[in-house]
Amino acid sequence: MLFKKLFGINNFTLYKSFSTLYDQYATLGFEKQLVFAEKVENKDWNIDLNAGTITFNNELSYPVQLLGSFSFAEKMWVWSWANQATKIPRKLLETAKEFRAYGKKRKIGELTRGSLKLAMTDIHSFGLVALGMFGGDGYYVGNFGEGALLVTIREPKSPAALSEEEEHLRILSVYPQFIAMFEIKAQQKVLKNYLSAKKYKFTEETDTHLIARKNGREIIGIFDEKGVLLQLKG
Incomplete structure (x- = not known):
């Protein structure tokens, strides 16, 4: 990479x-x-x-x-x-x-x-x-x-804004790359923090599931008992 x-x-x-x-x-x-x-x-x-x-x-x-x-x-x-x-x-x-x-x-x-x-x-x-x-x-x-x-x-000029769909898809790409590259133990916590920064609202949060929505778009994180990501979809 x-x-x-x-x-x-x-x-x-x-x-x-x-x-x-x-x-x-x-x-x-x-x-x-x-x-x-x-x-x-x-x-x-x-x-x-x-x-x-x-x-x-x-x-x-x-x-x-x-x-x-x-x-x-x-x-x-x-x-x-x-x-x-x-x-x-x-x-x-x-x-x-x-x-x-x-x-x-x-x-x-x-x-x-x-x-x-x-x-x-x-x-x-x-x-x-x-x-x-x-x-x-x-x-x-x-x-x-x-x-x-x-x-x-800082960029001299503000970068071009992404569409809502592009922002949504970028989360689905960036988060798996991040936890794959670095040794992250609190993977569910890290995803929640990331989605919070992106202004997503949480509709479900359990030990193994995290579901968040923003403007009709949904992200679902599924984790094992140790909090390790099994699947991320949206």
Whole structure:
């Protein structure tokens, strides 16, 4: 899959206190990222912190928010608001600071400590959740040799809106891809969060069934006793 090929994702180790936030927002972020990844595949990147933009192949340019950076040698993540070595313009720290404020309110240490020991794959979880929580159209992990930068991106122009039927069908495609790619234990909970974000109303919810409707369209999720998806239809 392009998403995995481009960003090298396997499984997140995920910290327990962050996992609830991940279950709530990551699928929505993944949906956006699938679209964005298609646009920048195999393209060289360059970031201009003063301009607040990232450019791909001198063709595509996007405004960014800088979430943080990861050191390959130390396996250390540093939030952008805690980075004392690089003079980062304040306008690029807004999303990272929103994360920190949320973490302080909910006592999520991964969002409030300036630096963290993480696996490289873990930082993608911050990108996915940021897209789901705070908006944006994609994120990018830029390898600069000694480490990598994580930025979120907004399209200069709003993407063309999908029809209701297209939105409905996209859910039936995105959710199975998401749980197949990542190790998701609370699969029914994750589907419920995703459908809630899409403004679906639930008409049935049991240990093994989840049924939701929106404007006459229906999605049915069937799960086993352990909450693992058996079938998704609509």
